[in-house]
Amino acid sequence: MSKVTQPWQDGPALSDSWRRVWRWHFFAGLIVMPVLMLMALTGGLYLYKTEIEGLAWRSMAVVEARDTRASADLWQKNAEQAAGGTALAVVVPDRPDRAVQVRVRTDHGERTVFVDPYDGQVTGTVGGQGIMELVKKLHSLELLGKPFNILVEVVAGWAIILVATGLFLWWPRKGRDVAVALPRPGNPARRPFWRDAHAVTGLYVGGIILFLALTGMPWSAVWGDRFMNVMRESGLGRPPAPAAASPWSHGKGHNAPSGTGWTMEHAVLQAPTEGPGMLSRVIATAEAEGMGAPYTVSIPADPTLAFTVSRVTRKAEDARSLYVDGSTGRVVADLRWEQFGGGAKAFEWGIAVHQGMQYGEINRLIMLLGCIGIWVLGISGGTMVWKRRPRGRGITPPPAPPGGRGRAAVLGIVLPLAVIFPLTGLSLAVALGAEWLWGRMRR
Structure with a gap:
């Protein structure tokens, strides 16, 4: 009589710990892999933001370089007239043959207006901040609504669980196949090919x-x-405001500065008003202070707030934010990388590497490899599960060991993450509750 092989347990016997971890690796992939693949796709596109925008905006962004620039106040005036709104921020380019970009708030949302810096003429407008802003909001799930941004933490936490449980399953152990470290020839029609690829x-x-x-x-x-x-309260993040300036305030909406990075996000300073703030005065101060282009000038709606000039950086250590009194041109504060706390430096560095900028092209290619790898894992994992499903039935999880056996291995992996990342812990509790309820319903 031939031996009947169970769909989820062919080959050598599996330990209870291995089976339990395998089951949760399956659940983690089922829960987050579709969202993770979406984030990988949008993240991979965002790595090439500069190139994509250069192609999409070429007809509006390229201008003829000349010797003398028009007044920055004329840039602002013409941009506001063209879009029918109020200027939020101005991006000054680092190339002489590129247009200035002015973000304008209107009754129907934001628009980006391209202005020739030499004669002040508008060369074109786009809705919002262009297609890449749409990609960015889809990547952070904000496009689906602000509450969906909460899912970023849940997905990131479960992605860590996926990696940890996957490493546990891959690790060589007695009685099991040798862990695969190099691709092996195989038939794509058979499950072992996809298992090795995964x-x-x-x-x-x-x-x-x-x-x-x-x-x-x-x-x-x-x-x-x-x-x-x-980070703020411990002194490891944002540096204290200069003694001569006001304490930090939290800018919202139109008053929130752009391009300041994670550490200085929403940070604004008061400035004594001696008259109307002028963009041209602020830019003259920034350039006199040696602010390297490209940089963004944020124009506050509140006249008592200082203008914020932030350098558009690729390397974390090039970060610089200049706060300027728009009515006098006086520098209220000049903050640089060296003034950040250790925690802020670590996270600014991590974000720059995450975006593929810190170490040039090799950095970008490695991050792109990670994005492609997520898709390979999603496709190979899905194909492997589909091929291994019980005959005549849909996709089902690997069976759990009897009782609570093997749970220590899973808890050892997920409990530290649940403590560090509360939303991941909450989602884990929901998943455990759902598993228990499903077991009761089946019985």
């Missing part, structure tokens, strides 16, 4: 996925805000 890909890009998940946490709605507050 294992090898996870082995080499798992570290990148782990890094992306951890460095993406500062953007999460819950953990990111709490961590930023801890």
Whole structure:
């Protein structure tokens, strides 16, 4: 009589710990892999933001370089007239043949207006901040609504669980196949081919996925805000305001500065008003202070607030924010990388690497490899599960060991993450509750 092989348990006997971890690796992939693949796709596109925008905006962004620039106040005036709104920020380019970009708030949303810096003429407008802003909001899930940004923390936490449980399953042990470290020839029609593809890909890009998940946490709605507050209160984040300036305030809406980075996000300073603020005066001060282009000038709606000039950087250590009194041109504060706390420096560095900028092209290619790897893992994992499903039935999870056996291995992996990332812990509790309820319903 031939031996009947169970769909989820062919080959050598599996330990209870291995089976339990395998089951949760399956659940983690089922829960977050579709969202993770969406974030990988949008993140991969965003790595090439400069190139994509250069192609999309070429007809509006390229101008003829000349000797003399028009007044920055004329840039602002013409941009506001063209879009029918109020200027929020101005991006001054680092190339003489590129247009100035003016973000304008209108009754129907934001528009970006391109202005020739030499004669002040408008060369074109686009809705919002262009297609890449749409990609960015989809990447952070903000496009689906602000509450969905909370999912970033949940997805990042479960991505870490995926990597940790995957490494546990891959690790060689007595009685099991030798862990796969190199691709082996196989037939794509058979499950072992996809199993090896999944294992090898996870082995080499798992570290990148782990890094992306951890460095993406500062953007999460819950953990990111709490961590930023801890950094501020401990002195490891934003530096204190200069003695001659007012204390830091939290700018919202039109008053929130642009391009200041994670550490200085929403940070604004008061400035004594002696008259109307002028963009041309602020830019003259920034250039006299040696602010390197490209840089963004944020124009506050509140006349008592200083203008913020932030350098558009690629390397974290090039960060600089200049606060200027728009009515006098006086520098209220000049903050640089050296003044950041240790925690802020670590996270600014992590964000720059996450965005593929800190170490040039090799950095970008490694992050792109991680994005591609997520898709390979999603496709290979899905194909493997589909091929291994019980005959005549849909996709089902690997069976759990009897009783609570093997749970220690899972809890050892997920409990530390649940403590560090509360939303991940909450989602884990929901998943455990759902598993228990499903078991009761089946019985």
